[in-house]
Amino acid sequence: MLSSRPPRRLLIRGVVLLVVVALLTPSVVSALTYEPSDSEALQRGTVTDAAEGQTVVSTQGYTFRGNTNPKKPARLVALDERGGLNWTYQSRQGADAWFFDVDPLPNGNLLVVSPRSGNTLVYELDPETNEREWEQLLPYEDTHDVDKLNDTALVVSHMRAWNESQQVSNDEIVVYNLTTESVTWRWRYRNHFPNSTDGGMNDDWTHSNDVDPVGDDQFLVSPRNFDQVLLINRTTKDIDRRLGEDDNYSVMREQHNPDYLEGEDGTPTILVADSGNNRVVEYAYTNGTWTRTWSVGSDSLNWPRDADRLPNGNTLITDTLNHRVIEVTPTGEIVWEYYATWGPYDAERVAHGDGSNGPTIREQNATGTYEITGSAGLVAGSGQQTSVGTFITATAAGTPLSGVGEELGTLWGHYAPWLRPVWMSGWDLFYAALAGLLLVGWLLTEVGVYGYRWASARSTAGRATGR
Template sequence: MLPADYSRATVARLLAALLVVSLIAPIAVSAVTADDREATTLQRGTVTSPANGTTVVSTQGYTFQGNTNPKKPARLVAVDERARLQWTYTSRQGTDAWFFDVDPLPNGNLLVVSPREGKTLVYELDPETREREWERLLPYEDTHDIDMLNDTALAVSHMRAWNESEGVSNDELLVYNLTTDTVTWRWRYRDHYPASTDGGQDDDWTHSNDIDPVGDDKFLASPRNFDQVILVNRTTGEIELQLGEDGNHDILNEQHNPDFLRGADGTPTILVADSHNDRVVEYAYTNGNWTRTWEVGSGQLNWPRDADRLPNGNTLITDTLNHRVIEVTPTGEVVWEYYATWGPYDSERVAHGDGSTGPTIREQNATGSYTLSGSANLTAGGSEPTPVGTTIEATFAGTPLDDTGATVGALWGHYTPWLRPVWMSGWDLFYGLVAGVVLLGWAVAEGIRVGRTRLAGR
C-alpha cells in the first residue's frame, strides 16, 4: 500500500521542480544570449561639452587567487576630449594584478599604483611609449594610493599592515625614500585611535585608501573603515581636522579619495566620493563645524570612488559599479561621459594634474542637493539600472527588519558585482540563489521522508 501522503508529496515535488525551472530559465537565457563583445566594450556616453584634453582612467578589474578574469580586465585607459579611445595599457607581469591610483606628473608621465601577489608595484609610465621610466616593488599589501612628494620621495598610505605575532594593526602613513629605499617618516593609526574603533583591530582595520600632500607639512588621509577624512600635521603628528566619525553614516560611509580645497576666503573644504552612500559630497569648515554644502547623485551613483573638481567648476566622478566616468556641472548635469569597463577606480583630467584644482561649490553659489541628468544610462560591464540591493533595502524599509534589510542590501550591492559573471545580472544571481535554497530544502525534505518511511517499515 502506498503511503497516505503520497499524492501530496508528488504535488510538492512537481511544484518545487516548476519553481526551480522558472528561476533558472532567466539565467539560461542570459547565458545563451550573452555577447562577449559587450562585456568588455569601452564606450562613449554623453558628450555635450568636450573635455580639456586627455582623461586617463584606472580600471581595477578582478582577479582571484592568481586568475585574472578576461572579461573584467585590470588596465589603464586613455580617452580624448570627445571620449574616444586613445590607448589601453594592461599589466605584463605578476598575478593578482590590480590598478588603483594613477596620477599625472609634471613631466607628462603617469604615476601608477598596482598591487599584486601581496606587494605593491609603483612605477612611472610614459603614456606615449607605454614604457616604464622606473619602478619599485614595495613590501606593502594592497596599497591603493601613493603620491610623489618630490623626485626622491613617495607618500604611501599603508593598509592591511597586520602584526600577527603581536595581534595589532600597523596601518600607517609613511614617506618612502627612493634613493635609499628606507622609510623616513611614519604615522600609525593605533597611536591616535582607540583599539575599539570600527569594532576592534584586525587585518584590515583602517582600510586607509588615500594620502594627499596638503602644502609642505600636512597629509590628507582617508581611513575608510572609520568613515572619516583627516588632516595630519607631519611635524606635530596631530590630527588637525577630522570630517566624519566612526559609524555615523549620515556624514560619510566608507569614503574614497577625498580632496582638500580652500575657498577664496580660506575656508577649508573637502570634496569626497561618499562611496557606500552612493553620492558625492562637499563639506566646508566654518565656525568650528563641518557643513555639507553640496550633494550630487544620491541613489543614482553606484559606489563612486573618486571625485575631482575641475578648473571650469565641474566635477569629474568615477562611478565604479556603473562602470563609468562622468563630468557633471554643479547642478548635476552630465556633460561628458565614458564607460570604462570594468570597475574604474580613479580618473584624472591630465591637463590639470592630480586631484582637484577648481573652485569650491560655495564660490560658485551652487550649494544644495542635486540629482543627475543627461546621462546616456548605458549598461556596459553588467551594471544594473535597478540593483537588487536597492530593492532589498526598499522591501524592508519601515519594518522591524529595516536595519537588517539595509545591511543585506548594501552587502549585496557591494560584493555580488565582483563575484558574478559579467553576462549575469544581479537578478539572475538572486534567482539562482533562491533556486539553490529550494533545491536544498527539497533534498532535506526528501531525506526526512525517506527516514520516516524506513522507521515506519521497521
C-alpha cells in the same frame, strides 16, 4: 479510499520545479545570447560637452587568489575629449596585478600604483612609449595610493600592516626615499586611535586608501573603515582636523579618495566619494563645524571611489560598480560618460593634474542634494535606477527586518558585481540565487519527510516484533 497525499506531493514538486525553471530562465537566456565583445567593450555613453583634454582611468579588474579573470582585466585607459579610445595599457609583469591610483605628472608621464603578490609596484609610465622611466617595489600589501612629493620622495598610505606575533596593526602613512630606499617619516594610526576602533584591530583595521599632501605642512588621509577623513600635521603629527567618526554613517560610510579644497575666503572644504552611501558629498568647515553643502547620486551611483572638482565647476566621478566614469554638473546632469569595465578606481583629467582644481559648491551657489540624470544606461553599467541591493533594502524598509535588509542590500551591491559571471546581469544572479535557495529548501524538506517516514517505519516495525 485512495490517499491524496502522493498526488499532492507531486503537485508541489511540479510547482517548485516550474518556479526554479522560471527563475533560472533569464540567466540561461543571457548565457546563450552572450557576446563576449559586449562585456569587454570600452564604450562611450552620454557626451553632450567635450572634455577639457584627455582623461586617464585606472580599472582595478578582478583577481582572486592570484587568478585574473580575462573578461575583467586590470588596465589603464586613455580617452579623448569626446570619449574616443586613445590607448589602453595592461601590465606585462605579474598576472595577479591590480591597478589603483594613477596620477598625471608635470612632465606628461603617469605615476601608477599596482599591488601584486603581496607587494606594491610603483612606477612612472611614459604613455607615449609604454615604457617605465623608473619603478620601485615596495614591501607593502595592497597599497591603494602613493603620491610623489618630489624627485626623491614618495608618500605612501600603507594598509594591511598586520603584526601577527604581537597581534597589533601597524597601518601607517610613510614618506619613502627612493634614493636610499628607506622610510624617513612615519605616522601610525594606533598611536592616535583607540585599539577598539571599528570593533578592534585586525589584518585590515583601517583600510587606509588615500593620502594627499596639503601644502607643505599637512597630509589628508582616508582610513576607510573608520568612516572619517583626517588632516595630519606633518611637523607635530597631531590630527589638525577630522571629518566624520567611526560608524556614524550619516556623515560618511567607507569613503574613498577625499580632496581638499579652499574657497575664495579660505573656507576648508572636503570633496569625497562617500562609497558606502553611494553618493558624492562636499563638506565646508564653518563656525568650528563641518556642514554638508552638496550631495549627489544616492539613487544612481554604486560604490563610487573617486571624485575630482574640475576647473569648469563640474565633478569627475568614478562610479566603480556601475563600471563607468561620469562628469556631472553641480546639479547632477551628466555631460560626459564612459564605460570603463571592469571596476574603475581612479579617473584624472590629465591637463589639470592630480585631484581637484576647481571651485567649491558654495562658490558656485549650488548647495543642495541632487540626483544624477542623463545617463546612457549602457550594458557595461547597471543602467538601472533600482539595483538589486536597493530593492533588497527598500523591501525590508519599515519592517522589523529593516536593519538586516539594509546590511544585505549593501553586501549584495558591493560583492555581487565582482562575483557574478560576465554574462549575467545583477538581476540574473539574484533570480539564480533565489532558485538555489528554493532548491535547497525543497531538498531539506524532502530529506525531512523521508527521514520522518523512515523513523516511523522503524518504530512501527519495532512495535510489531515486540522490540
